[in-house]
Amino acid sequence: MSQETILEVNDLRTSFFVEGNEVKAVDGVTFDVPKGKTLGIVGESGSGKSISALSILQLIDSPGKIVGGEINFKGDNLLKYNDNQMRKIRGNQISMIFQEPMTSLNPVYTVGQQLREALKIHRGLGKEAGTEKAVELLELVGIPSPRSRVTQYPFELSGGMRQRVMIAMALACDPELLVADEPTTALDVTIQAQILELLKELQDEFDMSIIMITHDLGVVAETCDYVAVMYCGKVVEYADVNTLFKNPRHPYTVGLLNSLPRSDVDQEELEPIHGTVPAPHEMPVGCRFAPRCPFATDLCHEKLPDLEDIGDEEQVRCWIYTDEWDGDPEVKVYEPEARTTKDQ
Amino acid sequence: MSQKQELLKINNLKQYFPIKGGILGRTVNHVKAVDDISFNIYEGETVSLVGESGCGKSTTGRAILRLDDPTDGTVEFDGQDLLSMSKKEMRDMRKDLQIIFQDPYASLNPRMTVRQTLNEAMEIQKVIPQDERNEKIAELMETVGLQPHQVDRFPHEFSGGQRQRIGIARALSVNPKLIVCDEAVSALDVSIQAQVLNLLKKFQNEMNLTYLFIAHDLGVVRHISDRIIVMYLGKIVEMGDTKSIFENPQHPYTKALLSAIPVPDPEKKTDRIFLQGDVPSPMDPPKGCRFHTRCPFATEKCAEETPELRNEDYMQDGHVAACHYMKDIEAGVHQPTKDTSAVRG
Numbered sequence: 001m002s003q004e005t006i007l008e009v010n011d012l013r014t015s016f017f018v019e020g021n022e023v024k025a026v027d028g029v030t031f032d033v034p035k036g037k038t039l040g041i042v043g044e045s046g047s048g049k050s051i052s053a054l055s056i057l058q059l060i061d062s063p064g065k066i067v068g069g070e071i072n073f074k075g076d077n078l079l080k081y082n083d084n085q086m087r088k089i090r091g092n093q094i095s096m097i098f099q100e101p102m103t104s105l106n107p108v109y110t111v112g113q114q115l116r117e118a119l120k121i122h123r124g125l126g127k128e129a130g131t132e133k134a135v136e137l138l139e140l141v142g143i144p145s146p147r148s149r150v151t152q153y154p155f156e157l158s159g160g161m162r163q164r165v166m167i168a169m170a171l172a173c174d175p176e177l178l179v180a181d182e183p184t185t186a187l188d189v190t191i192q193a194q195i196l197e198l199l200k201e202l203q204d205e206f207d208m209s210i211i212m213i214t215h216d217l218g219v220v221a222e223t224c225d226y227v228a229v230m231y232c233g234k235v236v237e238y239a240d241v242n243t244l245f246k247n248p249r250h251p252y253t254v255g256l257l258n259s260l261p262r263s264d265v266d267q268e269e270l271e272p273i274h275g276t277v278p279a280p281h282e283m284p285v286g287c288r289f290a291p292r293c294p295f296a297t298d299l300c301h302e303k304l305p306d307l308e309d310i311g312d313e314e315q316v317r318c319w320i321y322t323d324e325w326d327g328d329p330e331v332k333v334y335e336p337e338a339r340t341t342k343d344q
Numbered sequence: 345m346s347q348k349q350e351l352l353k354i355n356n357l358k359q360y361f362p363i364k365g366g367i368l369g370r371t372v373n374h375v376k377a378v379d380d381i382s383f384n385i386y387e388g389e390t391v392s393l394v395g396e397s398g399c400g401k402s403t404t405g406r407a408i409l410r411l412d413d414p415t416d417g418t419v420e421f422d423g424q425d426l427l428s429m430s431k432k433e434m435r436d437m438r439k440d441l442q443i444i445f446q447d448p449y450a451s452l453n454p455r456m457t458v459r460q461t462l463n464e465a466m467e468i469q470k471v472i473p474q475d476e477r478n479e480k481i482a483e484l485m486e487t488v489g490l491q492p493h494q495v496d497r498f499p500h501e502f503s504g505g506q507r508q509r510i511g512i513a514r515a516l517s518v519n520p521k522l523i524v525c526d527e528a529v530s531a532l533d534v535s536i537q538a539q540v541l542n543l544l545k546k547f548q549n550e551m552n553l554t555y556l557f558i559a560h561d562l563g564v565v566r567h568i569s570d571r572i573i574v575m576y577l578g579k580i581v582e583m584g585d586t587k588s589i590f591e592n593p594q595h596p597y598t599k600a601l602l603s604a605i606p607v608p609d610p611e612k613k614t615d616r617i618f619l620q621g622d623v624p625s626p627m628d629p630p631k632g633c634r635f636h637t638r639c640p641f642a643t644e645k646c647a648e649e650t651p652e653l654r655n656e657d658y659m660q661d662g663h664v665a666a667c668h669y670m671k672d673i674e675a676g677v678h679q680p681t682k683d684t685s686a687v688r689g
Contacts, residue, residue: 190600190619198688223606246611259538260563267567
């Protein structure tokens with residue numbers, strides 16, 4: 001990759017061990033996060049996108065366990081770090097915001113106390129200096145009258161304000177990488193627009209890299225520079241955002257785009273993906289998407305394809321794009337013209 | 345919709361929820377969840393209620409089925425006044441009026457198999473003689489795309505999308521005329537959501553069903569609706585044909601709402617209107633136009649006078665909005681009084 005990367009995830013594997021069975025939630029995930037850019041990880045429930053994010057910060061609790069791979073942050077493999085070293089990274093160089101701001105803020109501490117905690121641990125700031133910085137941070141994220149807000153409790157704030165407080169906490173120590181796990185999913189669309197714009201502005205101000213985890217392709221299109229599409233614990237496609245939307249390669253990505261009801265164009269009929277995501281204990285041996293894929297051949301059902309480079313900064317995990325492809329050679333999974341004619 | 349037949353007629357519907365307080369538990373205030381709304385739904389069409397949390401869209405749906413008894417107003421269904429009916433009459437009425445809920449996990453009885461669930465609905469409504477029910481159940485299973493052998497399974501054995509299909513099968517089992525879909529596809533992943541949306545459309549064509557669709561996802565709404573009603577803080581602010589609303593929104597709130605939707609096309613840039621602040625509390629809604637506290641175009645008049653829903657001559661027939669200045673805004677005469685380009689004001 002031509003540009004500087006801040007995080008390289010290589011063959012990450014995180015499993016859950018339940019009743020003697022191993023459920024591979026993240027099954028060999030590989031992606032890069034370019035510095036100062038936003039990588040979107042998109043996928044449906046159970047695709048392993050959140051577990052991947054939690055694995056980066058090693059926030060996986062028993063019965064889950066990171067069983068393999070590398071997470072190279074600025075050249076160092078975080079998986080080699082001990083608890084103490086990890087604690088110095090979390091909330092400092094890498095921080096995270098979660099979906100539900102009400103459950104991730106502590107209800108019995110004031111906003112100021114919670115903001116001061118990270119500042120005390122990582123920067124050694126005392127109460128007064130911490131409060132000053134907290135006020136500054138609240139102002140940064142656009143909370144009106146920040147000085148009176150620092151003494152308030154989370155329940156006194158609206159959902160949008162709480163998410164702003166979460167962002168302020170995450171930014172407290174000028175992180176180089178921010179992991180945002182569905183940061184706007186619980187918010188109304190007008191508030192979502194505010195929060196996404198805020199994140200974009202802050203990213204420019206602080207030259208921060210962001211991993212944006214979401215199921216919403218609209219959010220991906222608006223906020224991300226690069227996108228990794230996940231399905232059943234694996235990355236099936238990686239591309240820059242324009243390429244992904246204009247010329248998606250993997251039949252799953254195409255299926256997702258075709259099944260999306262859009263607010264900006266008229267559509268006659270949606271083309272859903274047939275079937276459902278396989279249960280974790282019934283994972284197909286071949287391509288995970290083969291049972292639902294309209295193009296699948298015997299090869300797809302028998303052998304798992306690798307995530308292969310198919311262009312500049314573009315990767316896809318699909319037999320169609322390999323020499324081994326034994327199905328229809330003319331198979332075109334996506335015809336952009338067919339979609340644009342539906343535009344008014 | 346060649347001959348428009350009114351199926352549902354709602355007039356001045358109000359739903360106030362009391363707030364109890366003090367040691368005597370007296371009513372100290374009300375949440376005005378729905379405050380004086382009127383609209384009609386014609387047979388065979390899909391009308392969507394949209395708006396953000398707390399705007400009263402779900403409350404409206406529940407009030408129509410009398411799952412909560414409305415405070416005031418009338419609900420006429422097929423010419424009959426639902427609000428004056430006794431509990432028993434209302435239960436019989438629900439044969440024609442069904443609802444599909446958002447959460448397929450919470451709206452099915454976990455101790456009943458699919459067969460029992462469907463049987464119960466038919467038993468209560470007595471629409472189908474007992475000896476024909478198994479046949480009807482098999483037919484329903486097939487219609488909603490479930491395997492016949494799954495009929496004796498329990499809800500926990502199904503995925504979210506499949507459970508929502510069971511909810512749909514249950515609603516269809518009594519041959520209803522109107523189905524209220526309260527965020528019926530919101531909990532589903534997009535690939536499954538598309539399956540369910542297509543299914544709902546198919547049934548509508550085949551059985552001439554009428555839908556009242558309650559949703560916050562405007563992509564879904566544009567796809568499924570014939571007409572759209574936009575609500576804000578318990579009031580209707582705009583109402584009209586889907587095309588007219590999406591292409592020519594009049595109310596500043598509708599404009600802001602539409603501009604806020606993230607578009608799944610990285611090359612399309614939208615001029616976003618950022619609303620300042622949050623939705624005010626429905627306990628103490630602002631006087632005048634309820635949107636004036638966040639409206640970029642608001643003046644003193646907006647804080648005092650409540651605008652009525654009206655149609656201006658340049659708007660399409662049936663498209664109405666409640667804004668004092670919509671005509672002047674459209675003509676470019678009335679300029680914004682607040683900045684809407686910043687998120688850190």
